Amino acid sequence: MAVTFPSPTPRSPRRPDAIVAPDPSSADMSPSLDFGDPTSFTALRVLTDGGAATRLLHECVAYQRALDARLDALLARRADLDRAAASLLRSAPPLLSLAASDAAALKESSSSTAALADALSSRVRHLDAAHSRADAALARAEAALDRSRALEATRRALAADDLAAAATAAHEFLAIDARFPTDDDLRRDLIDIKRRLEGLARRRLAAVVDAQDHPAVLRLVRLFPLLGLADEGLQVYVAYLKKVVALRARADFEHLAELTSATQPTSDRPDFVGCLTRLFKDIVLAVEENDGVLRELRGDDVAYAIIELQEECDSRGTQILRRYADYRKLARLASDINSYTKNLLSVMGSMASAAGGNEGPDPREIELYLEEILALTQLGEDYTEFMVNKIRVLRDVKPELGPRAMKAFRNGNFNKMEQDLTGFYVIFEEFFMVENVRKAIRIDEPISDGLTTSMVDDVFFVLQSCCRRATSTASINSVIAVLGGATSLLSNEYQEALQWRMREPNLGAKLFLGGVGVQKTGEEIATALNNIDISSEYVLKLRHEIEELCVELQQLHHL
Known part of the structure; x- marks a missing residue:
């Protein structure tokens, strides 16, 4: 069928060529304005130059002619477009009819396939549900058989007095019952047998604990988690470990008490350090060697065992330290030192006063203490x-046990007793340092073939020893006290001793007026100057050594 097209819109008549005389070269040039853009009218309205207006007119005429040429080319293709449209209209109906029939057939096939799939999936779901119910029924049947076998195994093991096998079978029964809860005669029979088994386990464990049969204790305590008594088993086992540690510590302490209370001299001397070492060793071994058992009983409560054993350390360790303080009469000795001098580092403790007066406690005995x-x-x-580091590396520790453990170690009775001993240490160290420095100043004498007197090396050896001991305590209060005492001694008594020979009257006259003692006096003055010079070097060395020791101790405590 023929397709009608609307008649083309008549073109506006061209302007007569006589109106303008365009330059032939202007057709090849691109226009300065886009005459197809409506905004170009704004530029034309503000145009005032006649030459520019003429040029734009020529460009506009050329633009219009180009548009005409394009329209003519499009109109020339009209016949081809008409033929193509007619051919398409002739061939389209058969193709569209075929496509419609194919689409209908595809829809019918898809619908039947979807219905079949829906029916099949429904059957699969029903089969899956039936399979699940069958599995559940089989599992319950198997569980019922397993429960019967476990109950029978528990009875046989209990009759044979095999508590381990009975506990294992009872644990298996309870595990099955937890997955398939029931309240039948089998469960009630098992509960009765379990109560009897718990009673037997408790009585026998108490007996082997009293007998300190360690293998039997381990064997019986491992039954408690199987019977659902893990907490009770942990408490009983930790109490057993505390008892073992306490028995050994009591025996060591009684032997120590006998030695310290002996009225007759004996060949054995009280070994407080050894006694305390054995106590700590027993506690550490109790934790390390029984770590697996403790985790088996209660994996997250190893810290609980450490805290409980620390109570034994607080009790026995404090007894040992207190016994040592009483044996050495540290409180009375500290009182004697305080009464001997009210201020050991006073400037009034000059050479003259140090040379006389009553003798205090023996510094050699003090050094031993x-x-x-x-x-x-x-x-x-x-x-x-x-x-403390052992507790820090533990995993799965209960939140409340961490601070409790730290408090047990940092604020326990043993730690407080250690602080008391540290207080005695500071008093004794200051006394030892002052007395030995004063003694070194009193017995000062020239050294043969030496440039200084004996006082320099003796004083700084004493200060070095005292400062090293103070840093070894890892107590900031001890370090500060001892360093303060050393500083006071150097700036007061030792400085006065260095300057004492330089203050001799008529020193210039002795040197320059001649006489027999001139050479000797000159040597004494040179030695005094050397003392000052070497002492300044020793002070710097001592400071450097103390700083290095403090840094090393700080690094060790941060590891």
């Missing part, structure tokens, strides 16, 4: 650091 106190406090500090 200092070494003993230092050994005891360092041992306690090492033990505390080890146990």
Whole structure:
């Protein structure tokens, strides 16, 4: 069928060529304005130059002619478009009819397939539900058989006095019952047997604990988690460990008490450090060697065992330290030192006053006590650091146990007793340092073939020893007290001793007026100057050494 097209819109008549005389070259140039853009009218309205207006007119005429040429080319293609449209209209109806029939057939096929799939999936769901019910029924049947077998195994094991097998079978029964809860005769029979089994386990565990049969204790305590008594088993086992530690510590302490109370001299001397070491060793071994058992009983409560064993350390360790303080009469000795001098570092303790007066406690005896106190406090500090780090590396620790454990170690009775010993240490160290420095000043004498007198090396050896001991205590209060005392001694008594020979009357006359003693006096003055010079070097070395020791101790405590 023929398709009618609307008649083309008549073109506006061209302007007569006589109106303008365009330049032939202007057709090849691109127009300065886009005459197809409505905004070009704004530029034309503001145009005032005649030459520019003429040029734009020529460009506009050329633009219009180009549009005419394009319209003519499009109109020339009209016949081809008419033929193509007619051919399409002739061939379209058969193709559209075929496509419609195919689409209908595809729809019918898809609908039937969807219905079949829906029916099949429904059957699959029903089959799956039936399979699940069958599995559940089989599982319940198997569970019922397993429960019967477990109950029978529990009875046989209990009759044979095999508590481990009975507990294992009862645990298996309870595990099955937790998955398939029931309230039948089998469960009630099992509960009765379990009560009898719990009673037997408790009685026998108490008996082997009293007998300290460690293998039997381990064997019986492992039954408690199987019977659902993990907390009770942990408490009983930790109490057993405390009892073992307490028995050994009591035996050591009684032997120590006998030695310290003996009226007749014996070959054995009280070993407080050894006694305290054995106590700490027993506690550490109780934690380390029984770590697996403790985790088996209650994996997240190893910290509980450490806290309970620390109570034994607080009790026995405090007894040992208090016994040492009584044996050495530290309180009376500290009182004697305080009464001997009210201020050991006073400037009034000059050479003259140091040379006379009553003798105080023997510094050599004090040095022995200092070494003993230092050994005891360092041992306690090492033990505390080890146990605290042990708690820090534990995983799955209950939130309330962490602060409780730290408080048990940092604020316990043993720690308080250690602080008391540290207080005695500071008093004794200051006394030892002052007395030995004063003694070194009193017995000062020239050294043969030496440039200084004996006082310089002796004083700084004493200060070095005291400062090293103070830093070894890892107590900031001790370090500050001892360093303050050393500073006071150097700036007062030692400085006065260095300057004493330089203040001799008529020193210039002795040197320059001649005489037999001129050479000797010159040597004494040179030695005094050397003392000052070497002392300044020793002060710097001592300061550097103390700083290095403090840094090392700080690094060790941060590890």
